[in-house]
Amino acid sequence: LNRMDMYVKDIQAGICAVNGEPVVDKENAATALVNGNNLLGPVVANFCMNLAIRKAREAGIGWVVAHGSNHFGIAGYYAMKALKENMIGMSFTNTSPLVVPTRGKERTLGTNPLSVAAPGKDGDSFVLDTATSAV
Incomplete structure (x- = not known):
């Protein structure tokens, strides 16, 4: 929360679209390219992970990439959706420049969150949810 x-301010400012649905631009049995149509990131990310899970069930792997999206929240949430299906899940995104690199003078790097979730033995699991930098 x-x-x-x-998210509310982004909607009010017209930064994010409030109507519409993500659209699959291109796909094959195991992969897809999704246009998020500038919708809220969680809407696009849920669509993409659900599609990736369906593809993984049918083809053994599901790899879905999105463009035209916005802030998607917690990367681990989407990876854990696959975990609930007893699958390995991965979720990645890029961000605007937020980090000044070593010896740098201005922000040029994003935090670029990533998450991996994998089922383990006896009901255990592994979940990594991290960013590639600290702000």
């Missing part, structure tokens, strides 16, 4: 205020 800590991002709710940001």
Whole structure:
């Protein structure tokens, strides 16, 4: 819920579209390219992970990439959706420049969150949800 205020402000400012659905631009049995149509990131990310899970069930792997999206929240949430299906899940995104590199003068790097979730033995699991930098 800590991002709710940001999402509401993005909608009010017209940054994010409120109507519409993500659209598959291109796909094959195991992969897809999705146009998020500038919708809220969680809408696009849920669509993509659900599609990836369906493809993984049918083809053994599902790899879905999106463009035209916005802030998608917690990367681990989407990876854990695959985990609930006893699959390995991965979720990645890029961000705007937020980090000044070593010896740098201005922000040029994103935090670029990534998450991996994998089932383990005896009901255990592994989940990594991290960013590639600290702000």
